[in-house]
Amino acid sequence: MSRVQPARRVALEVIRAVEQDDAYANLLLPQRIAKARLDAKDAGLATELTYGTLRMQGYYDRVIELAARRPTAKIDPAVLDVLRLGTHQLLATRVASHAAVDESVTQVRDAGKGQASGFVNGVLRTISRDTPESWRARVLDAAEGVDARLAAEFSHPEWVVRALRGALAAEGRADELGELLAADNVPPRVSLVALPGLDEPGAVAGVEPGRWSPVAVTAPPGDPAALPSVKAGKVRVQDEGSQLAALALSRVAPITAGERWLDMCAGPGGKAALLAAEAQAGGATLVANELVPGRVGLVRQALAASGLEGVEVRQGDAAEIGAQEPASYDRILLDAPCTGLGALRRRPEARWRKQPRDVADLAALQVRLLASGLAALKPGGTLAYVTCSPHLAETRAIVDGGVKRFARDGGDVTLLDAPAVLGGIATAPLDLGPGPFAQLWPHRHATDAMFISLLVRG
Numbered sequence: 001m002s003r004v005q006p007a008r009r010v011a012l013e014v015i016r017a018v019e020q021d022d023a024y025a026n027l028l029l030p031q032r033i034a035k036a037r038l039d040a041k042d043a044g045l046a047t048e049l050t051y052g053t054l055r056m057q058g059y060y061d062r063v064i065e066l067a068a069r070r071p072t073a074k075i076d077p078a079v080l081d082v083l084r085l086g087t088h089q090l091l092a093t094r095v096a097s098h099a100a101v102d103e104s105v106t107q108v109r110d111a112g113k114g115q116a117s118g119f120v121n122g123v124l125r126t127i128s129r130d131t132p133e134s135w136r137a138r139v140l141d142a143a144e145g146v147d148a149r150l151a152a153e154f155s156h157p158e159w160v161v162r163a164l165r166g167a168l169a170a171e172g173r174a175d176e177l178g179e180l181l182a183a184d185n186v187p188p189r190v191s192l193v194a195l196p197g198l199d200e201p202g203a204v205a206g207v208e209p210g211r212w213s214p215v216a217v218t219a220p221p222g223d224p225a226a227l228p229s230v231k232a233g234k235v236r237v238q239d240e241g242s243q244l245a246a247l248a249l250s251r252v253a254p255i256t257a258g259e260r261w262l263d264m265c266a267g268p269g270g271k272a273a274l275l276a277a278e279a280q281a282g283g284a285t286l287v288a289n290e291l292v293p294g295r296v297g298l299v300r301q302a303l304a305a306s307g308l309e310g311v312e313v314r315q316g317d318a319a320e321i322g323a324q325e326p327a328s329y330d331r332i333l334l335d336a337p338c339t340g341l342g343a344l345r346r347r348p349e350a351r352w353r354k355q356p357r358d359v360a361d362l363a364a365l366q367v368r369l370l371a372s373g374l375a376a377l378k379p380g381g382t383l384a385y386v387t388c389s390p391h392l393a394e395t396r397a398i399v400d401g402g403v404k405r406f407a408r409d410g411g412d413v414t415l416l417d418a419p420a421v422l423g424g425i426a427t428a429p430l431d432l433g434p435g436p437f438a439q440l441w442p443h444r445h446a447t448d449a450m451f452i453s454l455l456v457r458g
C-alpha cells in the first residue's frame with residue numbers, strides 16, 4: 001500500500017487518466033473518490049487538487065520548464081503529471097512544502113519511474129525556494145508577446161486567448177480580456193433550476209434565488225445531489241446561462257396549446273428537461289432528438305427523473321430533420337455541438353482538449369444543422385441557435401451565413417433582438433448591449449459564455 005495520502009493518490013490517478021486516456025475529470029473523479037472511500041474532507045481536497053492542477057496546467061508547465069531548465073516535451077508524461085500536481089500544491093495551496101515534495105517523490109516511484117525521483121525532488125525543491133509572486137514574475141518575463149503572456153499567466157492555450165479577444169472585441173469589450181481569463185479560472189457556485197410546474201424557486205429549502213433566471217436557485221455549499229428537491233427530480237443542476245437560453249425560446253411568445261417543439265441536439269438533456277416542463281405547462285409537445293445513442297439514454301434519464309412524460313425522445317442525425325419533416329415545428333432549439341470555450345470554469349481540462357482545427361469541423365456541422373433546423377421550422381416559427389462557446393466562427397458567423405443561405409434559396413428568416421427578449425425574461429437587467437445577438441460572459445454575468453440568437457421564419 002502506498003504511503004501517499006489518499007486524496008493526492010486519487011488526484012494523480014485522475015490527472016493521469018485525463019492526460020493519457022482522454023478521460024473526463026468530472027465523470028471519473030466521483031468514481032475514484034467513491035472507490036477510495038474518501039471522507040468529505042479528503043473528497044474536497046482531491047477535487048481541489050485535481051481541478052486546480054488541470055486548470056492551471058499551462059501555467060505550471062511554464063514554471064516547471066524554468067525550474068527544470070528543459071521543455072516539458074522532454075519530460076516523461078507520467079513524471080510531468082507528478083510535477084504538475086506537486087507544483088500546484090507548492091504554489092496554490094497551504095500544503096507544507098516538505099509534504100508536497102516528499103509525497104511527489106513517492107508518487108513518481110509508485111508510478112514505476114523511480115529513476116526520476118531525484119529529478120522530481122530537485123525541480124520541486126527549486127520551486128519551493130521562491131514565492132508564488134516571484135514565479136509569476138519570472139513566467140511573465142519569459143513569455144514573448146502579449147498573447148503568450150496572457151496565455152501563460154491565465155493558463156489558456158494561445159489560440160483560445162485570441163478567440164476570446166475576438167469575441168469580446170465584437171462587442172467593443174476587448175479590454176475585458178484579462179477579467180474573462182481570470183473568471184475562467186474560478187470554479188463557479190452551483191446553479192440549480194426549479195423546473196416550472198414541478199417546483200417553485202421559493203419553495204426549495206435552503207437555497208437562495210438565482211441572479212437572472214426566474215427559475216434559478218443557487219445551491220448551498222456541499223453536494224447538490226443531497227438536496228431533497230434534487231433527489232425528487234424537481235430541481236436540477238443547470239447553469240443560469242443555459243436556463244436563459246431555453247427560456248428565450250419557451251418564453252419568446254405566449255404558448256398556444258398544441259404547439260410542436262423540437263430540441264435538435266438534446267443530449268444529455270438539461271435544456272430538454274426545462275423545455276419539457278415549459279411545454280407541459282403551456283400545452284405544447286416536445287420532441288427531443290440526439291445523435292449519440294449513449295446520450296439519448298441520458299436524455300431519457302433526465303426526463304424520467306423529473307417525471308416529465310409525453311416527450312418523444314429520438315435517436316437520429318438532426319441534419320436530416322429539415323428534409324424529413326419540413327415546416328413541422330413551431331419552436332426549435334438548436335443547442336449546437338461546439339468547442340465549449342464558454343464553459344471553461346466548469347470543465348477544468350476542456351481548454352487543453354480542443355484544437356484550432358476542431359473549430360472548422362464544428363462550424364461545418366453547425367452550418368448543416370442550422371439549415372436543417374430552419375427547414376424544419378413552420379412559417380412564423382422561432383428557432384433558438386445557441387452555443388456554449390463565444391467563438392465568432394461558431395456564433396455570429398454561423399447565424400449570419402445561415403440567414404443569407406436561407407434567403408438565397410428563396411426562404412425568409414429574420415433575427416429577433418435576443419437581448420430585448422432576455423430583458424423581458426430575466427429578473428434583473430443583464431446589460432447585454434445592442435442586439436440582435438445575446439452573449440453572456442463569466443466575468444460579467446457569472447454564467448457560462450452562452451451565445452443566444454433567435455430566428456423567425458417568414
Ligand SMILES: C[S@@+](CC[C@H](N)C(=O)[O-])C[C@H]1O[C@@H](n2cnc3c(N)ncnc32)[C@H](O)[C@@H]1O
Nearest residue numbers: 265266267268269270271290291317318335337
Ligand atoms: C451542446 S450539446 C447539447 C446540450 C443539451 N442541449 C443540454 O442542455 O443538455 C450538443 C449535443 O449535440 C449532439 N450532436 C452532435 N451532432 C449531432 C447531430 N448531427 N444530430 C443530433 N445531435 C448531435 C452531441 O452528441 C451533444 O449531445
